[in-house]
Amino acid sequence: MEKVYFYRIVVALMILTLLGCGFNKSDLVGIKGVAPLSKKEYDSLREIIFFSLEPERASKVMFRLSKEAKLVTDEHELIKRYRLMVWYYLMSSDFEKGDVILDKLQKYYSDYNRWSDYVSISKVRAISYRGREKYDEIEKVLKEAIEISEEKDVHPYDLLPIHELSVFYSYDLGKHEEAVKYGDMFFEKLKQYDTITSPDKIRVLDSIKKQNLDVINLTLAKSYTQTNRLDKAYECLKYAEKGFGDIDDVEKIMRVYSNFIDYYLKKEDLDKVEAYKEKYLEYSKRNNDSLISSLRKMTETNLTLVTKEKDGVVVKEENKRKLLIIGSLGTFLLLVIIFQRYFLRLKYEKEKIRLELENEQDFKKFRASLFINIAHEIRTPLSLILGYIDLSADKSISGDELRKYLGEIRRKSNKVINNISDIIALLREDKKEENIRLENVIIEPFLQQLFFSFESIAKIKNIELNYSVELPVNFTLQTNLNKLESLVNNLVSNAIKFSQKNTKVTFIAFIEDDLFHIQVIDQGSGISEENQKNIFSKFYQEDKKGKSEGFGIGLAIVKDIVDNLKGTITVESKPNEGASFKVQFPIVNDEELLEDTEVVSKQLKNKSNVSTTYANTVSNKGSKVLIVEDNPYMVDYYEKILSPIYSCEFAFNGEEGLEKLGEKQFDLVVSDVMMPKMNGIEFRKEMKKFPENENIPFIMVTALGYEENKVEAFNIGVDDYVVKPFSKNELIARINCLLENKEKRESWMKQVKETEKEVETFEEKNxxxxxxxxxxxxxxxxxxxxxxxxxxxxxxxxxxxxIKKLTGLTPVKFILEVRLQEAYKKIKNKEEADINNVRYSVGIKSASYFSVKFKQRFGISPSELLKAG
Structure with a gap:
């Protein structure tokens, strides 16, 4: 009886709770009916999916469309929604779902004989295949669309597959004769359609011209240039330049100017190359600014979404709490039981929320760290791009040197693009297995050339490169050359980067047990056993003092490549004893290896003398400058632009920098921030512990341009702060300014000391x-x-x-020098409340004049000195 009575009370309590709280009607409201989509509404939704940088808006539109697609009864209205949904799937790289929708669309258009739409959607299908590099499928679907166009007479829609096929042959396959063939076909049909009188078809034709005419001209220009039909290439380029210029399409204009550069290189007109290179750079900067703005907007949107999710959790818990409190009023008999359950559950929920908030904070820190490291990884090659642009602007260089610098610019630009592509690929959680295209390659010459391409970089750190390969003569391996190149590049560049000076990096390749083996061995700092379990994970970085640039994708990319090529990778290492990465691939050649096949054995070392390094490149030219930088490419660039002017020595981290300072005196130090063992901030702090280093000017070079980073740098005594990317002239000007100020300061102090001597000359007394x-x-x-x-x-x-004899200054500059010295002393000792008081106290009323002269004299602005003090 007691049990039955208890359950009755519980049921009564639930009824009272529901009556007290009411229903949340908004939760029960669904889509009752689906209204037809007007053209205006269709275009608006398409705009959101295509161009919105707010993932939340696009997701809401997609949610609405998917709901309506389930409820709509009109097949024609359903197709409208499918057209929007397929673009959303393509934009988010969900090709599997996109294929399902495309199959439905093509069946519908085929069943209803809407061949114009069928041909139009074939172009969308080709774009989907391009995203997965299914080039054979692209060619098949476009040629099928052209055949249908000829059979069904769908003009002017037949222009779409012809245009896409020309672009495909030019940019995807590099078959420029085929690209020209279909490009000419496009223009021939365009002339035929000038006689169209139907208003609807005229509207379609105008739309196709607007979207495709400039693109086809740009495509033909590229193919004409490659096939040496330069007159036609020029006409197409001028047309494309005007078209994209009228709508200010920055990315397309950059492509036009890139093709102009190739065009004038073919014509060997270096003046024109220079002119279009400057135009390309101008639009490149605009494009970078736009990308940065877009990334910032996406970041702000993500932060808003995270905040809303957190607020939603809190509101949800508040509602639960109210329900429990109101329900508890339903019966006095169960009050104790209800409150006991309520407090236990509330404690559990609070703990759950606390854990969720902690996870959210960890995610925010990870995301912030990721963006900062991405900035490091991208700004360094951008600095090198700008640097090589400066070097190539020198009119005295030869054509070979210009081509070399342009090649470096292209390679570093591709590195930026590849870095971004690698990040996107690794971030995708729904990544599908890649369709790897294999080819037969005589592998040994390729490996040798690839390994010794690092020779100049290894030379910078005095690292010996050993190449040991034992393979059958002309051994052919079936592999993907691009993937294998990326794998070797990552392993060798990591080995060099984390190796100390005067060590050795060894590359080994051989065949054993029907497996192709590659092994890269270094003598670096090694990897702990605990970290070996995680080094192939995305964005993992070993927690080391100082840290180095990079965001932990190199070995993750290697692992991804090895998996795609059906291989395995292992690592053997101990701390301070180097590391050995071993890769094995199955040999899938059609012909088996014969046991008596002649084996060629190659054991090579660096072709050049490794004993000469940049670290020892010292001359008697100019002032002595110490450069502390761990990136070998940046060291190579510094050597090119600074060694002709100054006597430069190089160190690869803060510890080596301190050793150099202990060995000799330098006039100036240039240091990066992110370095292994001891970073730039720690290096500057350690420098200041020694009195002899106190007055050495110090320039900090970094990818971090935020105000708080600058304040931290000036607080530890940094004299100047250069943000990547920077120009050659900017860095040299800053170095010269600090060296000049140092020289003047030392000269002045020397004269002041001389005036304090007990025996003074008449002029010194004066x-x-x-x-x-x-x-x-x-x-x-x-x-x-x-x-x-x-x-x-x-x-x-x-x-x-x-005054001129004793100080080297004019009387006007002498008075100004005394005013500035007194101002510096007052700011440093905080004798006045603010900068304005200091300025008036030394007789200078103009704030801008005071700031400019003070910065020129001491290499730091008054406000920065006040903060640093």
Missing amino acids: LKRLQEIVLENIDKESFSVSLLAEEVNFSQRQLERI
Whole structure:
């Protein structure tokens, strides 16, 4: 009886709770009916899916369309929604779902004999295949669309597959004769359609021209250039330049100018190459600014979504709490039981929310760290791109040197693009298995050339390259050359990057047990046993002091390549004993290896003398500059632009930099921030512990341009702060300014000490008196050279001769020097409340004049010195 009575009370409580709280009607509201989509509404939804940078809006549109697709009864209205949905799937790279929708669309258009739409959607199918590099399928679907166009007379829609096929042959396959063939076909049909009179078809034709005419001209220009039909290429380029210029399509204009560069290289007109290179750079900067703005907007949107999710969790828990409180009022008999359950559950939910918030904070930190590291990885090659552009702008260089620099610009640009592509590929959780295209390659010459391409980089760190390969003569391996190249590049560049100076990197290749083996061995810092379990994970970085640039995708890419090629990879390493990466691939050649096949054995070392390194490149030219940088490509660039001007020495981390400073005196130090063992911030702090290093000017070079990073740098005594990417002239100008200020400061201090000697000459006494007079009148802006001359009973000419002889300065600059020295002392010692008070106290009323002269004199602005002090 007691049990039955208890259950009755519980049921009564639930009824009272529901009556007290009511229903949330918004939760029960669904889509009752589906209204037809007007053209205006269709275009609006298409705009959101195509161009919106807010994932939330696009997701809401897709949610609505998928719901309506389930409820709509009109097949024609369903097809409209499918057209929008397939674009969403393509934009989000969900090709599997996109294929399902495309199959339905093509069946519908075929069943209803809507061949114009069938041909139009074939172009969309080709774009879907391009995203997966299914080139055979692209060619098949486009040629099928052309055949249907001829049979069904769907003009002017037949222009679409012809246009797409021309672009496909030019950009995807590099078959430029085929590209020209279909491009000419496009224009021939376009002339035929000038006689169209139907308003609907005229509207379609105008739309096709608007979207495709400039693109086909750009495509033909590329193919004409490659096939040496330069007159036709020029006409197409000028047409495309005008078309894309009228709509200010920055990315397409960049492609036009890139093709102009190739065109004039073919014509060997280097002046025109220079002109279009400058135009390309101008639009490249605009494009970078646009990308950065888009990334910032996407980041802000993601942060908003995370905040909304957190608020949703809190609101949900509040609602639960109210339900429990109101329900508890339903019966006094179960009050104790209800509150006991309520508090236990509330405690559990609070703990759950706390854990969720902690996870969210960890995610935010990871995301912030990821974006910062991405900025590091991208800004370094951007710095090199701008640097090589500066070098190629020199009119005195030869054509071979220009082509070399342009090649470096192209390679570094491709590195930026590949880095972004690798990030996107690794971030995708729904990544499908790639369709790898294999080819037969005589592998040994390829491996040798690839390995020794790192020779110049290894030379910078005095690293010996050993190449040991034992393979059958002309051994052919069936593999994907691009994937294998990326794998070897990542393994060898990592080995060099993490190796110390005067060590060795070894590359081994051989065949054993029907497996092709590759092994890369270094003598670097090694990998701990614990970290070996994680090094192939996405974005994993070993927690080491100082850290180096990079965001942990190199070995993840290697693992992905090995998996796609059906191989295996292992690592053997101990801390401080180097690492050995071993890769094995199955040999899938049609012909089996014969046991008595002649084997060629190659054991090679660096072809050049590795004993000469940039670290030892010292000359007697100019001032002595120490450059601390761990990236070998940046070291190579620094050597090119700074060694002709200064006497440069190089160190690869903060610890090596301190050793160099202990061995000799330098006039200036340039240091990166992110470095292994000891980073730039730690390096500067350690420098300041030694009095002899206190007055050495210090320039910090970094990818972090945020205000808080600058403040931190100036607080530890950094004299200047250069943000990547930077130009050659900017860096040299900053170095010269600091060196000049250092020289003036030392000269002045020397003269001040000399004036303090017990035995002073008549002129030195006069100089001391002059300094005292200026200090007595320092707050008077009107105090001039003529007034100073009156005070000491000299003519202005005598005064100028004495000051010039003792200080090397004119009287005007001497008065300004005394004012600035006094201002520096007051700011450093915080003798005044703010900068304005200091400025007036030394007789300078113009804020801009004071700031400019102070920065020129001391290499730091007054406000930065005040913060640093």
